[in-house]
Amino acid sequence: MTASFAIFRKNLSMVLKQLFTAAISLMMFNAGMAQQIKYVSSNNGWNPDSLGNHRAVLQFNGTGQVAKVSIPWRRNDDPAHKRIILQDGATGKKINNVSTTYADRERADISFEPVSGKGIYYAYYMPYRNEGRSNYPKGVYLQPENTADGKWLSASKSAKINTTVKQIESIDSFNSVYPMEVIATPKETAAIIASATNKSYLVFPENRLYPIKMKNRIPYRWIQKGLQNSFSDKAARGEQYSYQLGLYAVEGLQDVQVKFTDLVNYKNEKISASKTTCINTDGIDYATHPFTKTVNVEKNTVQPLWCTLDIPSTVAAGIYKGKATITSKNAAATTIDIILTITNELLTDGGISEPWKQTRLHWLNSTLAQDNTVIAPYIPLTVEGNTVGLLGRKITLGENGFPAQISTFFTPEMTGYTEQPNTLLSAPVDFTFSQPDGGKMVLISDGIYFTKKEAGTVQWTSSSNSPSLEMDVDASMEFDGFIAYKVKITALKDVALKDIAMQIPLTKTAGKYMMGLGQKGGNRPPSFSWKWDVAHKNQDGAWIGNVNAGLQYSLRDDKYVRPLNTNFYLQKPLLLPDSWGNDNQGGVNINQQDSTVLVNNYSGQRSMKKGDTLFYNFTLLITPFHPINTNFQWATRFYHSYKPIDTIKATGATVINIHHGNAINPYINYPFIEYKKMKTYIDEAHSKGLKVKIYNTVRELSNRAYETFPMRSLGHEIYSPGKGGGFSWLQEHVDSDYIAAWFVPELKDAAIVNSGMSRWHNYYVEGMNWLVQNVGIDGIYLDDVAFDRITMKRIKRVLTKDGHPGIIDLHSANQYNKNDGFNNSGNLYMEHFPYLNRLWFGEYFDYEKNDPDFFLTEVSGIPFGLMGEMLQDGGNPWRGMIYGMTNRMPWSDNADTRPIWKAWDDFGMEGTSMIGYWSDNCPVKTSNDKVLATAYTKKGNALISIASWAAADTAVHLLIDWKKLGMDPAKTTITAPEIKNFQPAKTFDASEMIPVVKNKGWLLVLKEN
Template sequence: MKSFLLFTVLFFASSIYAQQIPYKSSANAWNADSLGNHRVLVQFNGIGNVAEAAVEWRRRDEHPEQKRIIVVDAKTNQRVLNVKLNNITRESGEIYFEPTSGAGDYYIYYMPYKSEGRSNYPKGVYLKPDTTASLTWLTTVDANYNVPPATVKAFESIDAFNSFYPMEIIATQKETNAIIQSSSNKSFIVFPEDRMHPIKMKDDLPQRWIEKGIQQSFTDTASKSENFAYQLGVFALKDLQDVKVHFSDLTASNGNKIAAQHISCLNTDGISYDAKPIHFIVNIPAKKIQPIWCLVNVPSNIAAGLYKGKAFIKDAANETATVDVNLFIENKTLADSGINEPWKQTRLQWLNSTLAQENTVIKPYIPLEIKDKTISLLGRKIILNDNGLPKQIQTFFTEEMTGYSTRPNNLLTEPVHFHFINNDGKNLQFKSKSFTITKQMPGTIEWNAASTNDTINMNVCGHLEFDGFASFTVKIVAMKDVALKDIQLHIPFTKQTAKYMMGLGEKGEARPDTIRWKWDVAHKNQDGAWIGNVNAGLQYSLRDEKYVRPLNTNFYLLKPLLLPASWGNDDKGGIDVFQKGEAVLANNYSGARTMKQGDTLYYNFNLLITPFHIINTDFQWATRFYHKYNNVDSIKATGATVVNIHHATPINPYINYPFIAWKEMKAYIDSAHAIGLKVKIYNTVRELSNRAYELYALRSLGHEIYSPGKGGGFSWLQEHLDSDYIAAWFVPELNDAAIINSGMNRWHNYYVEGMNWLTQNVGIDGIYLDDVAFDRITMKRIKRVLTADGHPGIIDLHSANQYNKNDGFNNSANLYMEHFPYLNRLWFGEYFDYEKNSPDFFLTEVSGIPFGLMGEMLQDGGNAWRGMIYGMTNRMPWSDNADPRPIWKVWDEFGMQGTKMIGYWSSNCPVKTTNDKVLATVYKKDGKALISIASWANNDVNVQLKIDWKQLGIDASKATITAPEIKNFQPAKTFSVNDAIPVQKNKGWLLIIK
């Protein structure tokens, strides 16, 4: 890739030209957003007012006759208006123009476009042909049979990255036909290709292959211990099914060998993101090209020399092509397997990584313990019934969420259970047959339970992990034909637990009395809900065996949820939540159906038992994010302690691919560490920069890594990827154009390896996640590699409000709750309204407190008074109108470290106000307390404090109440114990009592 980025090379265009025609890059010598990215430099040495340029440009774009051509006089830099086009095809074109400056150089721009749409989601619109020539000049052209030629001197791209050379210079149809004719007795032709020339086109042979001819062998050089790669370009002459690749050993003349077990095919076999072997069927339509990437793990202890072997390519019809592979092993050992030269595709091995897959316990969690059918985990217990479903779920967190209670908080009024109701309205009774613990490890406990009656067998495979995630695979098999009125799963919550709710079309609020919800996966990213209180709750989601994680954020509608065949039941299913006796019942029903003997359905569901751990308030007070690239000394002076480095910055330029400027990143991080700052970087997997070295190798995997789509977007994507992608975020300053990933795939293995490499080699202190497109398996792996060897591994998660049409009307907190056990802070705030939303919304959807987390505010700086009720400020230097430093100063002067946070939501809060719309949270210390009050009243009000002095631990007769001066927050003021305190609408106070 280095040579690709730096090249200035010569290329023999064809026999039409008697000279070598160079392909060059111009270092942005013209304006792309009017002239395009490509031009031909021609030289005119004749006389007269007409010149003819016969250009064999060999273009990969379709319908070039529908794109404008602009001729510019190099001497004056003015457009030549008198231009006539003839025979414009993908292979060549004839351009007649008036040489306005006589002899000299002229430029022919042949793919001009204009960018339309949002700057970060542009659409390159290619300009249509226009007519600017005068009729008089056109008459001259038509009458002139001896037009002097303008000679092609060079093909130029606006920069090296935009160049088509050499792998996107197409073969002519005549050349392609000759190749096909030479192999007319075959179903396919194989073109071996080295790793430095990724195959980029699927519809055209590159001219490079025409010049080389059909090769029966491949030769290259590698080092000991290197992750070596090469390609086999399969050109299908007819439709090919199930193409496979097999390898022999690579053997030296002395008998040493690289065993075939060290050689693999990336396109046909691999390891999934969850460590399972996967196999892919590769079908190739006729006249299409399929790159096959072959990986060789060169052993470190092998002798230098030439190693020979074979690669066998075979289709379903058993037609086989054989390529002789000759690999010369240098007498040099790579300590890093070549990882530090990723442009050589050495990191493709990462796609099959199993790094950090072992489900080891991650701090602060503790190993699972089981006694009888009771499983204990950090702050929680789950007691299982004989049928494998939860009999009771308990938490042991206090209302303040800063410690543990000895008395359990029961979540359920009775066990979780199914109802199978026949058409007579009778509930089928089950008899338990067996219960077995099938796996018992510190991080995982699994069990299997079987129940039956004379109609249905039910098998429950349960799985609980150390963080409170439980999954239930519920397999239902009909023993005979049966008609059922309904199948229901009942989760009966205690009223105390079911105080709040979010999900199922409900924003995070106090739970409504009744919810009636129906499946609508085409439009809504909803398959469950969180119901709970601050110190006890349960998120559940309904799945079946075919569940696939949908795309999230703006792209949900392009790949929505799949309707579970069991729960959805052709849209007959739904969820009702309502009070029933002493319970708040979540009735998950699927409606009437018939099952034939042997029919199988999966009524699977997942649970997350919340909260995950107590709140680390000291981390909140001490860890202050600076969310912008800046000089480290300037950042240190603000009082911030952690720098978040976004993408589109000098040390992290390309979105979700932080490997190109890594040396600059390391230098920056080293300088930050030297003055006591930590540095985290933006890196996730939702979309991937077009600058990724592995882009074309990933594209060769079909839709495994990248989502299918209609293409379009920035010009580079259209010119080099053609179609079948979703254009994502674009950074104009860097021409960084990302495309959307498909969901759960092997790129997550690469992501884990990449994060490990950045931690160990660059020294990052964590990551900043901008929404999340991976599941909890990958999150656990990430947390393990980020915290290895004593690294802090700080993770904060940002999300915009996803409760809208494009995002599927999901709550950010509900959508990402599976990741909460491994986060250190939330930043849920973009497009959130801090003025109109209720305290319950703040608590459940923004603060993180019911899950053991704390957060910060974002949109327009948030509401500083309401934020402090939850221990939140905004983030430096994100908002010009809300600087958190004055509040940080109060924290430091008061001494927030070691305080006990007692929120207004706790029945133990020692301070309340005389207005139930003006809330108070206490930060308590020996002999003093910081009281945060904030108003949700409709008008300015006066309130008095209602203080439990004994609980507060302060002598009322000696107490003083002062409001320290805080810039843009409050004036300095002193209150007596019984004073009325004026509170402005939407504002509040920070008061110190001591």
């Protein structure tokens, strides 16, 4: 009897609790329905630049001079300091007699003069104006104003509600706040919290079509739906499906996790739990390393948990049921039933063609193209003893694991290989350990040990010891000439040191030029000194070398994080390495001693306790990467604009670069929305013999990305933290904690800065692969780069897959300025050079005032096996031709490249050998060392480019080594072909003076008759 009564009481308690919950939900539902407003999207029905993006449509059916309305706008923003503009629907005129008697996020009570009597009126409630640069606008919301006259204002105070709200409109669907940014009121939120059995947090399962956007409030949609302990949806076989679990933390939550069970149908057929993951808690980074994230949720905030499910294509149709359980270290678990109806439809692409369904979130954990396979033109690495061979280069390792010698085998002209090595080092690279008494601590090495010998990667280790210190070296070299060193220094006992330094002794020949560490590209200064200043300078290394032999190095530690670049360095600068920086005591000294250029990278005085460790990590790049492909330069001609195919073909261009901000690639770094138009354009281009490349890089991302809010749910993993602001859409929807980037006014395309290295790079690789395979792009145009060489290699692999050309050109504005941290574009992006086909440097590169060797090292790409083009102010065509560079069609109005292209074709540039002024083998010089010459030679012909850096107009003799040129002077004519806007037609005798205008030059054809 007692047991039965206990069961009865328990059941009664459960029933009463359920009735109470239902009553609360019904009460909230009815209350909500009474206030429910219709939300609609206009078709750009007004000018947002003067009225904002949102309005309430009001219906006045009363009489008199005062209309009063209560607008339940449910806004996520703070309306306190934002103007409300009333407009007469009949005339479109602004109404001056307006009074706001109450306004908060929930509602506004407004009185206004109905100037046209009964009818429609509009209340615009977020008007703004754009200030600042057009491409970096600052949306400033207008302050409230008082325009009502006193008499009307006095009469309005006694007015009663006599106007209704017909609907709330947004300027277009993209600006709509419905439904996920229509807030629940505080009362509604409190009521739904009270209805929950577990008050630590609430879970709201949500469909993928409604990304959770607000962080500090729950949407009214959840009030309408009420609390639910299950989630149901439909999906297709083979689909990359996703859904959300929205957490609202009543109390702060620590270490939130999600656990999944198998999904099982009535036949006990299963979709394994391993097919489901939560991208907020687990993932695979851009370098294939699995990781977990600690998700903490602050009190009174919302955290979306995005769950992705790979549905097997072989699964049977039917209803599958499973569970998702949310756990937290400081709260009870909550289980949500997952009910998924699998239809008979089979998606062969995983649903990728419908990205608004968040089918591409799976790309965030992609490992596509990660195997370090050798990429053409590179060849597999070889190991013979302690010597590693690669394309055109060799490195011999010392017993301590550091380079004992580095050699290249490129000709001075960079057109091929030589058997005679170009040695870079006059002595082995070594670490020195200086003691306070001036002595040197000697570490004895136990030898080098190779741990991997593969075609793409060779790895080795070495350990060196003294009684006080141990140095462990772990290094790897890749097929393109990149070497990464992890150097761990451990104190075996307490020790005081005057300095720990790495010395790189270069030969005088290999140390001719320098770029980096605050030094602009050009001849290396006789002596050089540099100190760390990461707060202001994006400097941690330099390139030192010659045209056919060089070395770039960068100093890092185990905490290295790639900084932001391109205007944003100061917002996320380098971290000072604990080792090399040593509280800013470290630095670099470079001095020439006889035939050696000694690069001394010191860290200064320090003490180490027994067991302390320091990481003196560094990277090396051996340059050049490959010979120059001059034929590619002459035959591959970029047209950098979206124009009709026939128009472009008529110019002689062979490759079309499609920027963003146009009909087929409208949104920056998100070329997926108009891909059908893009494919149609590319198909036509291919049919007419042209290739098409598109703008797509990583640095900032359009707000049009379907995945914007799922990625925002990842915290700062993909989007960088910042002060917010910028274009109105960002302020109204992203809200805060971001950096506003490039903006295209015509398309209202507002970008957000990426954080640096993240899973977005996995998405980027997958996206590029999809564009190659499905749209047919022939390559990409990179506008600066915010990813590292790992991602670049992956990109090159997918772009060249299945025989696709995979052309990549890199544009950069000159990074040597305050906002970019005074780095050199060439030095900053050198790790990407092995995979580029051309450089385009760029805005703020001064082609008039800089020395020739600045062109050679910073602009031309020649010391790295590349060639380039000019941009700023159309470039200098005479100086450019010294390096084989032109401008790019049709980017500059004052530099039409077609006449020079015609001159190339008339001469027959393909098949020529380029022998520049920098080579001792150049067969032509001038009598003025400020007027330089480069020869483009082939049997019986030569095209000589001369250009002046002289301070004034001058005249020069050609100094021709006819034997080197391989031509008979008695049979050779020298003519200047007419080239529009470049030079008039003229014939010269070999002995006569050639006039050269300041900053200009000639293209001279030498032909043996």
